[in-house]
Amino acid sequence: MTDSDTPPLADKPSLGHLFWVFLVMGATSLGGGVVGYLRTGLVVRERWLDDVTFVELLSISQTLPGLNATNMSILVGDRLRGGWGALLATLGMCLPGAALMTGAAYAYGIGGDDPWSKAFLHGIAAGALGLIVVVMVQLGSRVLKGFADYVIVLATAAAVVGFKVSVPIALLGAGAVAIWWHRPRGGKSS
């Protein structure tokens, strides 16, 4: 790996161009998996970021609360054009889906009680469940490393589903235990 392997980064975009690129990604990233679209758009096509920075920002997005897609828009927008860049990138990413889902609410009000639409939507729900489980397995294969991690996963899920512990309490409780388990150990100088 030498520097010549990676093409030089492009110049930072104008706010308008930044908004436009995120709007296009927000409108075309059908079927979830926005992260893949983001990498294609930002690293490959526009060359605004290199892969190392992309992965670094993605790991921040995944650790902090909030959706990966919007967190990435904020972090990338901020890197390229500061606060306004973060705002416009996020708006571009969200507006198409927001408009569609608002429209869906009205369409549902008109046709949602129809047994055919109910049947269709019930099918979609089963399919979406399959997608959620895939996302969970992919997330798990990346972050779960030892036996203790799996114990934390099961304990968190059992607390919420089985014992009706509210999510914030489970988050704080299991989070504290899990962070403590992974606490920095060994030589202080390392």
Place this chain on the structure above:
Amino acid sequence: MKQLLDIAGVFSYLSLLTVGGGMAAFPELKTLTVETYHWMTFPEMLHFYSLGQLAPGPNMMMVASIGAVVAGLPGAAVALVAFFLPTGLLTFFIGRLWIHLSTWRWRPAIQSGLGSVSVGLVLAGAIIMGRGAVTDWLWAAVAAIVFLLLFKTKLNPAYPIVASGLVGLLAHWLQIA
């Protein structure tokens, strides 16, 4: 006005629970929209959630649908701002700080620890969602097939999910499930 305030409260609260993705907030989303405020039934919420997986962009734009059902366009706008602003500000400021924390000894601990908890929360959400979606063997089979397809191939998830909807129409036509 009361409704808009309720929407703002519910979605800004849910916003902070989305560690590891929107699914982590699903259990509380169900409790608040269905049981506490009676804005919709669980099947209705499930339908919007699933449609939201098909929509482009972030996969939780269904918060706009709930807002619109409760209070029209202002409701949709309030739900969106409430859902994205708190975590957005957090990400913006911590994102700037986080780069400077790259050598902080606790950073890997936080990353690994929260990682496991977020998988647990997504699992909890998936189980609660599954109770609504998997109403008989047919839907268990559909979910399993979609899982295998997406796990084994690089297929765009939109295709098998729409196909699941078509299975729903077929099942309705044939009067099964």
